Amino acid sequence: MLAKPRLLALDMDGTLLNSQKRVSPRTLSAVRELADSGVVVALSTGRGLAEIADYSRELAFLTHASLDSGGLVYDLRARRQIHLSPIPREELVACLDAAAAQDAMVHxxxxALSVVQRGLIARCPEFNVGVYRPMFERNYTEVDDLRSYALAHADEVVKVDIHHHDAAARDRSRATLEATTTLALADAEVGSLECTPRGVNKASGLRRLCELLGVPMELAVAVGDDDNDLAVLRAAGMGVAMGNANERVRTACDLVVADCDHDGIVEVIERLF
Known part of the structure; x- marks a missing residue:
């Protein structure tokens, strides 16, 4: 990247957020200052609207986001969707069936909503997402019959997260869905599988944002730490791995910075902007 970048796309968990799921004061100050300078700072996250609600006040200066791993591109300031990519009904059913076969937790x-089967939030540590339990309890909607809800709202579902008991169970779900659907699949956390429509991922979300804002992709910097960031890290003008990123992410990136508990985002801003 020779020209000065004009957009910074930030993953949240393990990137903008530290291991305690907070934005450190130093990182928050640096990101706000960058946004005030005229650079577009956008979220590029697997989280949906309900899952970013806890940060809406401190991140109120942000204007745009690619949410649900590209499934929802959103204008934060106007509070309106720019683009929605729902999962085809038959592939949504396939996700539910694959999850049921592995006794997995589905989100x-x-x-607008993050929806789970009633009673499973209390069990989320079993599915390796215990760190998110407080957020689930605050912001998730519980229903008595998730399958019925999914079928009744099939035209609104943009992403399915399947949280498994272990990575082996996730691999079995992945194999099933790869054989029976055209879904885009991305590993996350210890045993989670993110399912979005074919061609929809964090890279497609960033492309839509760049088109909307008139920013060339080559002038966008993307930062992340996990497999669900790989597409956007490769597509952006520069991909940056956090120090806590896995080896696949590190290999895919142009730069590795400090980890999320040591203000890696501040290093990105100081070195590239």
């Missing part, structure tokens, strides 16, 4: 992301 449905719609344009």
């Amino acid at each position: 449905l992301a719609t344009c």
Whole structure:
């Protein structure tokens, strides 16, 4: 990247957020100052609207986001969707069936809600997402019959997260869905599988944002730490791995910075902007 970048796309968990799921004061100050300078700072996250609600006040200066791993491109300031990519109904059913076969926890992301089967939030440590339990309890919607809800709202579901008991169970779900659907699949956390429509991922979300804002992709910097960031890290003008990133992410990136507990985002801003 020779020209000065004009957009910074930030993953949240393990990137903008530290291991305690907070934005450190130093990182928050640096990101706000960058946004005030005229650079577009956008979220590029697997989280949906309900899952970023806890940060809406401190990140109120942000204007745009690619949410649900590209399934929802959103204008934060106007509070309106720019683009929605729902999962085809038959592939949504395939996700539910694959999850049931592995006794997994399913999370449905719609344009506005994060929906789970009633009773499973209390069990989320079993599915390797215990760190998110407080956020789930605050912001998720529980329903008595998730399958019925999914079918009744199929045109609104943009992402399915399947949280498994272990990585082996996730691999079995992945193999099933790869054989029976055209979904875009991305590993996350210890045993989670993110499912979005074919061609929809964090890279497609960033492309839509760049088109909307008139920013060339080559002048966008993307930062992340996990496999669900790989597409956007490769597509952006520069991909940056956090120090806590896995080896696949590190290999895919142009630069590695400090980890999320040591203000790696501040290093990105100081070195590239």
